[in-house]
Amino acid sequence: MTEQLRLMAVHAHPDDESSKGAATMAKYVSEGVDVHVVTCTGGERGDILNPKLQGDKYIQENIHEVRRKEMDEAREILGVKQDWLGFVDSGLPEGDPLPPLPEGCFALEDVDKAAGELVRQIRSFRPQVITTYDENGGYPHPDHIMTHKISMVAFDGAADAEKYPEPEFGPVFQPQKLYYNQGFNRPRTEALHHAMIDRGMESPYGDWLKRWDEFERVERTLTTHVPCADFYEIRDKALIAHATQIDPDGGWFRVPMELQKEVWPTEEYELAKSLVDTSLPEDDLFAGIRDNA
Numbered sequence: 001m002t003e004q005l006r007l008m009a010v011h012a013h014p015d016d017e018s019s020k021g022a023a024t025m026a027k028y029v030s031e032g033v034d035v036h037v038v039t040c041t042g043g044e045r046g047d048i049l050n051p052k053l054q055g056d057k058y059i060q061e062n063i064h065e066v067r068r069k070e071m072d073e074a075r076e077i078l079g080v081k082q083d084w085l086g087f088v089d090s091g092l093p094e095g096d097p098l099p100p101l102p103e104g105c106f107a108l109e110d111v112d113k114a115a116g117e118l119v120r121q122i123r124s125f126r127p128q129v130i131t132t133y134d135e136n137g138g139y140p141h142p143d144h145i146m147t148h149k150i151s152m153v154a155f156d157g158a159a160d161a162e163k164y165p166e167p168e169f170g171p172v173f174q175p176q177k178l179y180y181n182q183g184f185n186r187p188r189t190e191a192l193h194h195a196m197i198d199r200g201m202e203s204p205y206g207d208w209l210k211r212w213d214e215f216e217r218v219e220r221t222l223t224t225h226v227p228c229a230d231f232y233e234i235r236d237k238a239l240i241a242h243a244t245q246i247d248p249d250g251g252w253f254r255v256p257m258e259l260q261k262e263v264w265p266t267e268e269y270e271l272a273k274s275l276v277d278t279s280l281p282e283d284d285l286f287a288g289i290r291d292n293a
Contacts, residue, residue, distance in 0.1 A: 005286055006034045008127035008175075009080075010118065010151050012106075012143040013043040013089065014071035015242035019252075020138070020181040021131055022078060022235040023228035024267045024285070029079040030231070033286075036125045037075065037082040038118065040147050041106050043067040045091035050247045059244060066244060073241040077234060081125075085117045090142045107142035114146070115153035116169060122158040123170035129285045130155060134180040134220065134270065151178070155273060176276050176289055179269040182220050186212060188264050192255050195263045204251040222268045224282040229265035232257060 007028055011017045017025070017037045025035045044064045048054050059066050075082045087106035093099050101107050106114070122130070132151035137144025157164050159174035166172065189212075193205040236257075240248050269285065271278070278288035 004034055005032075005290070006036070006125060006127040006129075007285065008036045008038060008122065008125055008130045010038045010040070010130060010132040010147055012040050012133070012137075012141065012147045013046060014039055014067045014074070015043070015046075015239070015245045016144075017080075017082075018074050018078070018235065018238040018242060020183055021267055021269075022238050023231040024226045025080055026078050026231040026234040026238075027226065027228040028285075034125075035078075035080040036121075036127065037078075037080050038085060038121050039071065039082060040085045040150070041087045041089040041143055042084065043089050045089040045102075045105075046245065048244050050244055050250075052247065053244055063244070067242075070242045070244065074238040077238040077241060083121060085114075085121070087114065087117075090146070092141055101142060105142075107146045109146070111146075111149045111153060112157075112163075115150040115157055116164055118150050118154035119157050119164045119169050122154055122175060123173045126173045128176045128289050129179070130175050130177070131179045131181055131269065131285070134182070134272070138181060138184065148180075174275065176274070177271065177278075177285065178273040179224065179285060180220070180272050182222055182268045182270045185222055185268050186219060187222070188268065191263050192260065195259055196255065199259070201256075202254075204254045220270050223271040223280045224269040224285060224287075225266040226269070226285060227266050227283060229261040232260055 009017055009021060009025060029035050042064050048059060053059055071082065087109060088104055090101050090105035090107040093101060130151065133144050133148045135148055137148055155175055155178050159172050161172050189205050189208055193203045193209060196203040236253065239246050246252060276288035
């Protein structure tokens with residue numbers, strides 16, 4: 001290998017990088033891959049989900065600053081680089097009918113213009129591989145869907161000097177592969193659920209699976225299974241660093257670590273774009289790239 005391998009993970013909010021593909025990133029960092037997280041918003045409109053911190057006046061009044069500090073800690077745990085695109089969290093609208101999104105939020109930005117900020121990051125970092133969300137955002141949060149939109153535009157736009165001219169956006173560069181995070185998939189959820197039931201333990205996934213049926217969620221194609229069980233502890237530590245968002249005694253951590261490693265030792269992705277030849281299924285995001293790097 002003559003060229004440094006580089007992976008860019010594009011996420012909507014601080015904490016997304018630790019709940020989606022974190023073990024994969026830690027694995028690649030351990031192998032010498034340069035990994036860069038791009039966080040689109042500051043998570044300013046995120047609720048305080050950890051019951052132990054709810055009602056804390058300082059956190060409520062300084063949520064943006066607190067979430068930045070949490071991101072700093074998670075970044076150090078994962079060993080990655082990280083930058084902010086600087087857009088404003090859209091919040092998760094609730095109600096029927098849904099209320100309008102707040103003025104000036106990320107989801108209401110012009111897609112091509114917002115993608116230009118990601119193009120700058122891509123041209124500067126020059127990743128061969130990018131991970132992001134599918135067209136449904138993984139779940140239908142407006143910021144996740146917008147993250148998908150700008151990622152798709154930027155993947156091609158990074159090589160388009162006419163649309164995003166030099167030197168304003170930096171020297172053109174073409175990433176080689178783009179993946180959708182699909183770690184929350186039904187096969188994994190069912191496998192862990194049944195493993196716990198078979199061992200006489202209470203599964204946290206029963207309601208999840210019921211909701212899967214209720215919402216008739218379309219199953220995605222899992223093209224790539226990255227073995228990364230040795231890095232699950234790092235993943236969990238990074239996630240817990242986002243203390244306002246994660247209850248360390250909550251459902252995220254009810255499946256025993258050894259059972260996770262035994263039953264489902266991979267994180268999953270869906271290959272959405274590839275400019276290199278690769279054979280599916282894969283076990284490496286850099287399949288088809290390593291031999292030519």
